[in-house]
Amino acid sequence: MIEYRNLRVALLGGGSVGAQVAALLLEHGEELANRSGAGLELVGVAVRDLDAERTPAIPAHLLTTDAESLILGADIVVELMGGLEPARSYILQAINSGADVITANKALLATHGPELFEAAEQVGAQLYYEAAVGGAIPIIRPLRDSLAGDRVTRILGIVNGTTNFILDRMDVNGDTLENALAVATELGYAEADPTADIGGYDAAQKAAILASLAFHTTVPLESVHREGITEVTAGQVDAARKAGFVVKLLAICERIAIVDADGAETGEYGVSARVHPALIPAAHPLAAVHGANNAVFVQAEAAGSLMFYGAGAGGLETASAVLGDLVSAARRHVIGGPGIAESTHATIEVLPMSSVRTRYQITLTVVDQPGVLATIASLFSEHGVSVEAVSQSVSDGTTGSLPTATLVIVTHEATESSLASTVAALGSNDAVSAVDSVLRVEGL
Template sequence: MSEGDKRTLKVAVLGCGAVGSQVVRLLTEQRDDLAARVGAPVELVGVAVRRLDAPREVEVADGLLTTDAAGLVARDDVDLVVEVIGGIEPARSLILSALENGASVVTANKALLAEDGPTLFEAAAKAERDLYYEAAVAGAIPILRPLRESLAGDKVTRVLGIVNGTTNFILDKMDTSGAGFSEALEEAQELGYAEADPTADVEGFDAAAKAAILASLAFHSRVTASDVYREGISEVTAADVASARDMGSVVKLLAICELRGDQVAARVHPAMIPRSHPLASVREAYNAVFVESEAAGQLMFYGPGAGGAPTASAVLGDLVTVARNRLAEVRGAGESAYADRAVQPMGETRTRYHVAIDVDDRAGVLAAVANAFADHDVSIQTVRQEGRGADAQLVVVSHAAPDAALSATVQQLRNMDIVREVTSVMRVEGGDE
């Protein structure tokens, strides 16, 4: 498109749920502002939905709703397609069709990007069109673009984040009220922070998809959700949270992506972090991502990580960028996977453990426990005893060691005659060793 032929850019939206309805609303209400920012009018020409008569949060102009999503993305007059239906199919097929038919695409689909991102990126490159996806991670928080563009001249070494609002709300309530997991989950569901089926959130699947996207961008390598080690929070107890509090720490579900030599380590699991760490103060359903790089040092991005309007804000930001690129007849940054680093197995990843052990209160117990750690070349940072007699408990925090060695140590402890029960095992992040 030449500078003198700035025709109206036509936008199709796939999905009109919590996010899609807000995208439609912003496209309508901010039409003049968007035109000024883009440099040409932006017109909504179709909204694909499953049911025409379903209740919606926004009024859609007559003639825009359609159940024919495939037909909408195949139109030769559509310049930009916004995909906010989620899931793998039909989203993947619709995005591929949109790209093949000459449209640029903005998506919020973390699950699809984490499972089959390379297919989408290759299709976008072949079609010479943009594929932008800021809204796929951490809602309104600008984190993907800083990794892809602002820090492109730096070397990112670590990305540590709270990227799931549901689990953060649950763990925050457990910390502040002393509630158990089930009680906190029930409150999250009543307030609308958790789905009726919360599995994707509480078992870490949502966070793992986001970790895969973050690791891919930060370390210029292809990382899929299946590459990310994953543990959820359903086994976190009130006792775990209380033990963290006694240590001056708090429990968070963390997405951790690290550069380990020539490999990438990517994991999602609950961990204790010191209350002095910036991520410890992230409350309720908010998200935050902590980035470490060689030149810039430590950066933190914080804000609402979900919700219709916040996510729509990220979608519209991408849409403006993609629309400007269409006018200038250029493409933005595509996939960067040149480093092609392998993903380090979790067993080789160095972590730290907090282990609480109910033991017999008799001579030699502490030495026997210390020997179990030494048998696997794991050194102990701190150990303290709580209670006496039948109520004796040892709380051990290790120095960093391969996760497999720490796991083997815990298994050995469970098999020892002097150990009645290993009551808590949790990884520790942040703070000095």
């Protein structure tokens, strides 16, 4: 085991995301150290109320109500409290005491982003916020870095899981808005006061963050046009479906050519950000985003159309994004830039194809006579391959004087080596005229 320098990590907030981050940090510490080049030592978790916020995921001795002292001793501060204050003050304190900061706080970034980024730039600290938009879906780094050499022209984003769940219920189940909201609340997809979600406020914050990043400028939250889904009716959703459309709440960020009074393009560009329900064609990739999932569709001049898709902001998913930022921050502390040598830090055995387990579809031409199916089935079983389904087509030919049939067999998971010996045995069995096709089945 390699000895690493330790970086002191302070967590502000012990809610659902904070508890997951703490648990993963404690559980996967060595693995994260290997990838970071530094140990990530959780030095404390600041909460408002020690008794109310006790959770099995966080050892009791790490809990504190003294956020300010915790921040002072930290190399990296992770802010997961939410809300504007005291989150803003704590982040500024952390930056000014030389720590890097990781936050998932979209409201704060959309409202006070420029102030925080400027404070960080002044002292050479970094502010990471991959978790602020789209949960675990990497969208901040792709926009900030991967597309930094391109010109983004439009973003269409499904960035609020609650409203997508509701609109999807209305579309797929024919629910009213009221019923769909009740289901979302019951399943934990909507909060007791759902205003931030169904009013479009949450999506507007994310639109401000995405537009600022994509267009390399500052798009204030108050300039984001916002409409929620409260006026969307079951009739509209039904009519949309019949016309080949789906209703989605979209965050739309656009680069727009500015026109003069006569409508002629001036050569200048402006940007706009807006959130409102919209019809999208049923064949559009965003139309297939169901349930509480999120997706961001990006169009850029050189890159063309890209889509980023995944689960919305659950506690565990958001923790994944926070931990990715933690590893990035640690790498920067260690080598002054994104790590490049992580691939050499671990050596994991590379297994041969014979160790792979997957499922198979095997098509056979067999002699069509009683008992053949049983023969074939026991042959699979003898080689340790379990059959999930067999379908037999009607007799469709002859081999010599015997009628033949086609069998299509789908297996449960089996190793490549078991499958190979099964296929070899099939090939030499008298009941089998031919092994027509062997294909692996993935993605089930």
